[in-house]
């Protein structure tokens with residue numbers, strides 16, 4: 270089973286989770302704040318980043334603070 274990394278968009282917590290195929294489309298809750306506003310971080314980025322990146326930014330790393338400068 271693959272391990273996916275998730276990031277909570279509410280509190281910023283990152284966590285890893287084993288995802289079975291049957292759970293792939295279910296919502297993952299943050300273990301820290303129980304928010305369901307979580308985002309799956311792909312190890313191989315497919316180009317779609319769910320963040321509010323208005324000016325592009327870094328799409329090759331998972332750091333939200335990775336600025337162009």
Ligand SMILES: [Zn+2]
Pocket residue numbers: 277278279280281282299300301302303304
């Ligand atoms: Zn959270």
